[in-house]
Amino acid sequence: xxxxxxxxxxxxxxxxxxxxxxxxxxxxxxxxxxxxxxxxxxxxxxxxxxxxxxxxxxxxxxxxxxxxxxxxxxxxxxxxxxxxxxxxxxxxxxxxxxxxxxxxxxxxxxxxxxxxxxxxxxxxxxxxxxxxxxxxxxxxxxxxxxxxxxxxxxxxxxxxxxxxxxxxxxxxxxxxxxxxxxxxxxxxxxxxxxxxxxxxxxxxxxxxxxxxxxxxxxxxxxxxxxxxxxxxxxxxxxxxxxxxxxxxxxxxxxxxxxxxxxxxxxxxxxxxxxxxxxxxxxxxxxxxxxxxxxxxxxxxxxxxxxxxxxxxxxxxxxxxxxxxxxxxxxxxxxxxxxxxxxxxxxxxxxxxxxxxxxxxxxxxxxxxxxxxxxxxxxxxxxxxxxxxxxxxxxxxxxxxxxxxxxxxxxxxxxxxxxxxxxxxxxxxxxxxxxxxxxxxxxxxxxxxxxxxxxxxxxxxxxxxxxxxxxxxxxxxxxxxxxxxxxxxxxxxxxxxxxxxxxxxxxxxxxxxxxxxxxxxxxxxxxxxxxxxxxxxxxxxxxxxxxxxxxxxxxxxxxxxxxxxxxxxxxxxxxxxxxxxxxxxxxxxxxxxxxxxxxxxxxxxxxxxxxxxxxxxx
Amino acid sequence: xxxxxxxxxxxxxxxxxxxxxxxxxxxxxxxxxxxxxxxxxxxxxxxxxxxxxxxxxxxxxxxxxxxxxxxxxxxxxxxxxxxxxxxxxxxxxxxxxxxxxxxxxxxxxxxxxxxxxxxxxxxxxxxxxxxxxxxxxxxxxxxxxxxxxxxxxxxxxxxxxxxxxxxxxxx
Numbered sequence: 001x002x003x004x005x006x007x008x009x010x011x012x013x014x015x016x017x018x019x020x021x022x023x024x025x026x027x028x029x030x031x032x033x034x035x036x037x038x039x040x041x042x043x044x045x046x047x048x049x050x051x052x053x054x055x056x057x058x059x060x061x062x063x064x065x066x067x068x069x070x071x072x073x074x075x076x077x078x079x080x081x082x083x084x085x086x087x088x089x090x091x092x093x094x095x096x097x098x099x100x101x102x103x104x105x106x107x108x109x110x111x112x113x114x115x116x117x118x119x120x121x122x123x124x125x126x127x128x129x130x131x132x133x134x135x136x137x138x139x140x141x142x143x144x145x146x147x148x149x150x151x152x153x154x155x156x157x158x159x160x161x162x163x164x165x166x167x168x169x170x171x172x173x174x175x176x177x178x179x180x181x182x183x184x185x186x187x188x189x190x191x192x193x194x195x196x197x198x199x200x201x202x203x204x205x206x207x208x209x210x211x212x213x214x215x216x217x218x219x220x221x222x223x224x225x226x227x228x229x230x231x232x233x234x235x236x237x238x239x240x241x242x243x244x245x246x247x248x249x250x251x252x253x254x255x256x257x258x259x260x261x262x263x264x265x266x267x268x269x270x271x272x273x274x275x276x277x278x279x280x281x282x283x284x285x286x287x288x289x290x291x292x293x294x295x296x297x298x299x300x301x302x303x304x305x306x307x308x309x310x311x312x313x314x315x316x317x318x319x320x321x322x323x324x325x326x327x328x329x330x331x332x333x334x335x336x337x338x339x340x341x342x343x344x345x346x347x348x349x350x351x352x353x354x355x356x357x358x359x360x361x362x363x364x365x366x367x368x369x370x371x372x373x374x375x376x377x378x379x380x381x382x383x384x385x386x387x388x389x390x391x392x393x394x395x396x397x398x399x400x401x402x403x404x405x406x407x408x409x410x411x412x413x414x415x416x417x418x419x420x421x422x423x424x425x426x427x428x429x430x431x432x433x434x435x436x437x438x439x440x441x442x443x444x445x446x447x448x449x450x451x452x453x454x455x456x457x458x459x460x461x462x463x464x465x466x467x468x469x470x471x472x473x474x475x476x477x478x479x480x481x482x483x484x485x486x487x488x489x490x491x492x493x494x495x496x497x498x499x500x501x502x503x504x505x506x507x508x509x510x511x512x513x514x515x516x517x518x519x520x521x522x523x524x525x526x527x528x529x530x531x532x533x534x535x536x537x538x539x540x541x542x543x544x545x546x547x548x549x550x551x552x553x554x555x556x557x558x559x560x561x562x563x564x565x566x567x568x569x570x571x572x573x574x575x576x577x578x579x580x581x582x583x584x585x586x587x588x589x590x591x592x593x594x595x596x597x598x599x600x601x602x603x604x605x606x607x608x609x610x611x612x613x614x615x616x617x
Numbered sequence: 618x619x620x621x622x623x624x625x626x627x628x629x630x631x632x633x634x635x636x637x638x639x640x641x642x643x644x645x646x647x648x649x650x651x652x653x654x655x656x657x658x659x660x661x662x663x664x665x666x667x668x669x670x671x672x673x674x675x676x677x678x679x680x681x682x683x684x685x686x687x688x689x690x691x692x693x694x695x696x697x698x699x700x701x702x703x704x705x706x707x708x709x710x711x712x713x714x715x716x717x718x719x720x721x722x723x724x725x726x727x728x729x730x731x732x733x734x735x736x737x738x739x740x741x742x743x744x745x746x747x748x749x750x751x752x753x754x755x756x757x758x759x760x761x762x763x764x765x766x767x768x769x770x771x772x773x774x775x776x777x778x779x780x781x782x783x784x785x786x787x788x
Contacts, residue, residue: 557757
């Protein structure tokens, strides 16, 4: 484990003014580079070419020297502070277990021993993690090496990097480090081979982001040491601040806070401010908090809280129901009449839910800001305690999804999620960094979607082509058949159990309810192809309008059940490497579906169409 | 491996039928597989019924299940054989599969990332293999089931050569 001397020192922000990446002796790099045989680690390329040719108004002063020198690529380490972060996070995670162990073994006195052993283990793993993790950025590839016994080297071509995600939880922030995840589009849905660096300094994270996505700047050179996860309002062009920004008090505050932080170091260095052109697209407004209770986020937070409490009470053997305050509340509650209980209980639950949902919204989306940065990246920053900054390369953005869950839709709200290769979309899209607009007024979501993709407005909001009577009939048949099955089951159960008659009578209410849902589902159903964008909309309880670029479609699936065949419908699915990997147009009439697919992808489908195989397209 | 006859797809007018059928041995394989999994269900029912001393309701259930399993094992493979078709052109891989529900899949050769072949024990018994072509989309793999083993090997080579000729990262 021989390590060049300079490596350790360079990760401190204070050392940053030395453009280490440039001045480092190539031999130093070679010495440590025993691993992957990179073809040309010292080749001058875009790395050294300087930013000017990329059309970015970047200060040339710091990099003028860089161009002339030999750009040395060398292995770098995480910040030394990561040695502290790692054990502490591990210990926090182990806390319930440790507490349990302490209590279990307190009689024998071995509890302390267990705790000490765990702490030592955590500290040692932290040291090992720091000592064995190294990364290297060459002109062509990024390498990450980690592991003590099983050494593993991950590498990714730089032109495959689609997103850079910088996160920092409380501990990270206290120590001034953050975690950088690099999204490559490979293994999109698997987590085992994640390319991430846990514990680099903010300055390093910022230059990593610049180097990897914009292809400009010198890694480790003197970039302004702006905290990446803090909203940086500084480089914004004066004229470009959109109306939204100035309107909320929140926006004003964070702009004021961000400005000096970002501008400071560059100004001190006597250079022109690094003018990476930033165009703010949207910023959180406090009034959007009202949308928080209308999404599932509140329920998720509630679940997490409940789980945490259960885990702690389990581990510590405390019987919550027996504690003083809880007994007191329960006693008071049982003194009420039934009506009072319903009123009081209901309002407590409602108010509690609203507060928790709002708290969740604040925790996730505080300081939310979406900005176009440079010529070809989007930057999303957000978070109150744990902050996150996601950078999405525009060239990897394949579309957007505007989702309107029923309640949110009722309040004319919507949210907007990016469909990009390299960004995971799964459970709770906003957890995975692809949120472009948090739950907000629908008009905002539509405006941002159009602005980001450069779409005409009516693609995000305009009417769609409906799927006709057969599709409508299918919506009703499916909804009513489902309702009838449930009602039959309920009737059978009440008959078998001699249950009260009102149960099955009440269950009849499912019929009109499902008819309403069917009507709404049909109203939502639609598609459109315009200007190379495929738009499809489905769903009622969770209505989504997916807009994907026809260029991003890398295959088709056509699915037809026996019932659909009788109704002359099919489900057309476009497969893509981005987002959810597949986007469907449901229950579209056969002729329309084939025409849509043929129009969207030109040559791909035509050879397989019966009539047009011979005729000219 | 391209066929020129353009046959309209009776299942989906407008689309044409992929040129090649799968191996006839696939019918036997699918029958055997359906029968085997059905037999497991019936056997479990028999054991459960034996424990409670073969009451009438259990006997009825077993008869119904056995009939259903038998019909499935007879009808499904033949129906499936008539549906399953595939074709490789210079531009794309085109398949039709399923039975009660039918899937058509089209994957451009230029977007194919990996091609592999997998043989389960059952498939090997019947001299069969399947070929899977994956694309950059996790939802986009195209599988051809029930191919003759030698044909599968040749197809694998052919696709490997064809996909190797397209530059780019196929996203």
